[in-house]
Amino acid sequence: MMKLVSNSIRNYHYHYAEIGLRLGWLSRKKNHMSTTTVVTAGKGIEKERVDCVVIGAGVVGISIARHLSLKLGRNVLVIESGSTFGTVTSSRNSQVIHAGIYYPPNSLKACLCVRGRRLLYDYCKEHGIPHKQTGKLIIASRNEEVSKLNYLLHRGNENGVEGLKMMEGSEAMAMEPELQCLRALWSPTSGIIDSHSLMLSQMGEAESHGTMFCYNNTVVGAHLEGNQMCLHISETESLQNWDTKSQWPPDIVLLPKLVVNSSGLSSASLARRFSGINHGVIPQSYYARGCYFSLSNTVPPFKHLIYPIPEDGGLGVHVTLDLDGQVKFGPDVEWLNEIDDISSIQNKFDYTVCADRAKKFYPEIRKYYPSLKDGSLQPGYAGIRPKLSGPGEGFADFIIQGEEFHGIPGLVNLFGIESPGLTASMAIAEHVATKVPRI
Template identity: 70%
Template sequence: MLERTLRFLKNRTGLIPSINKLSCQSFSTNIRGGITGGDQVAQEKVDCVVIGAGIVGIAAARELSLRGRYVLVLESASTFGTATSSRNSEVIHAGIYYPPNSLKALLCVRGRELLYNYCCEHDIPHSQIGKLIVATGSSEIPKLSHLKDLGTKNGVVGLRMLEGFEAMRMEPELQCVKALLSPLSGIVDTHSLMLSLVGEAESSGTTFSYNTTAISGHIEGNQMQLYVTERTNLENSNGETPLHPQLVLIPKLVVNAAGLSAPALAKRFHGINHSIIPPAYYARGCYFTLSNTRVAPFSHLIYPIPEEGGLGVHVTLDLDGQVKFGPDVEWINGRDDITGFLNKFDYAVSGERVERFYPEIRKYYPSLREGSLEPGYAGIRPKISGPKQPPGDFIIQGEEAHGIHGLVNLFGIESPGLTSSLAIAEYVADRYSRL
């Protein structure tokens, strides 16, 4: 896909007759991000580079291109949205769970409004089916009240506390002592959403370069220089010998929306203060689907009280009526940088994990039959807080934080990242599109 990148640059600048005729600079990068002497590598100036074609990267590229910027998206996978963006609950969150005035609260509420409007205007499959957050014991009622207070402070309208019998009248298969009704919550077809955003971005001048990876960079004259290579070079790397970039891009604006590998990539930008880069934690979550059921047992999303690392094993309905339960939380070790860039995480769902699901689900769905759950899929959440730590907020980090002109790092963009995606793009463009 570097050939497509070069065609993009030629169209924008008229300066690229061929990669072999460009002025060059000698350097390479090893697996640990160090700079060494090496073969000559072509350099070229560009306008905007977005690293990562997940939902947030796509939304940012679209927003910037709609504002007149020429955007190049670098994605190491063969297509868009192959990691966290395609391995989640596909829920449109209302904005309940997050501390008031946090980025998660502000961008979730704004993003939810933008997302519903976008889906309606572009015929994206979605449904505002509502959510019940349930207390299954009296000890959980204060936590439920706290969630209602948080949501109200965040500007979420329509929240209503229900007695158990009221909630169970709405959902006869449910068991609870109290529930919080969130009528603004919903579901969306994430792939259709991303496909639409990609189409709009491309129509506005964005170019997507797949199988193309930003592997490192350095600061020269207070400007970012990105080292880029084809995915096959990473796949063939032994992890020890220096890895040579095939192209150096000199952008006016870089948006690091690399998701799971965003912190690792930022640490490979030589000249950035590592102390401002948050630690990376990974929470793996499995989903199981309900089998042998013609009629879904629930018509709303059903969520338990949140747990450490996530929102609990909840009930999600997709637009085809399939019922899925998840995700659970399994803290996993990180991978080396290159493995992370290639998204070589383990996404297999072990059937043995289902034994942990049954008791959790039966707290609110006691009639769940043994043997009715089948392995579905797994996802990994890019967290910046680990076990026994309070949840982290989104981090949108510009020059004011790290001192590097034209660099925007997006860290910890987990749930509600899907809901917030259009608002995150708006936030980035409002603050940094003039660079």
């Protein structure tokens, strides 16, 4: 029997209300249902009518659910395959609030990052979310990198990033005595955030406006009946033996007015299992694994974020601080191959950090931190980035598709929501709301 689990979270503290309920529970939950009728489908599968379904309880999915319930008055059900919220990309990143420097002008990444940063800082101040506007130095370690730094300054100014300043190496090294560089670009609006506290706060707001979070359940596909999307939901635990070829019989079918596919790493894989969608509008998925190492046995050498010139697939092995001032380095870039759709949907990625990878970190870090001692890097954690461009293919923007792209009423797909997804999350929620059909 599938169980629906709700977490009620108030005042940034866990208050778990685990409710083991039968499938008929949804039909009695009138604030989430547009009808109380239970229809029996073929093979005894029940169907339930709901208002909105958000797939994925990461930082972006939570922000979307909050916006839909708080700003639009919609009744939202968030379906999450994991046992709690924010366990995948949302908890496996640098926790950085980006300024909006790196992205082409007028791209979604540029516009939503700049808008999202402002919204995020305002939200953090209003709700007491731990954060710090540390500022960031993007540094050139070699002469050939200086032109790239000038290019980033120009791009950041085009994107409306405030306070950018080019520095001589001596000025940057006066700010950070352990740093070595030729020149640096100073970004005062960059910072760090406790994303877990952010998610707790936004979940509390969403739940207080009627949103229900349902964990340990996976969307395994969908089909169309006329213009009605029918979402197939199964208990996550039952999917252990699911192969890559068969259609998995769902435990329940939901009939929502609105579906937001915000499932992160599995968004494209899941969309390909929506019967009736034009597969030509679904982008190719690429996955880049990145490892972090923490600095041990030393006083933290830096007070600001330190970033090298961006590299293929990422922003380089950079210095990130946590809110206690501890230093970590990463991520690197390791392109993953042969990830099938089912493995993606079930989050069957390897997050192990091999200690031997530190051998590649030391020379990269010593380009700007020459005093780094042997043996001072300890394995931290790893994350996977859902990318829309492969090795050497350059920039790929966020893709946020409504009916105008795929022709399915009430479906919004989010693809390639990697960095700066955390920074842009509240702006992404605003953007998704513009694609939501009015009721």
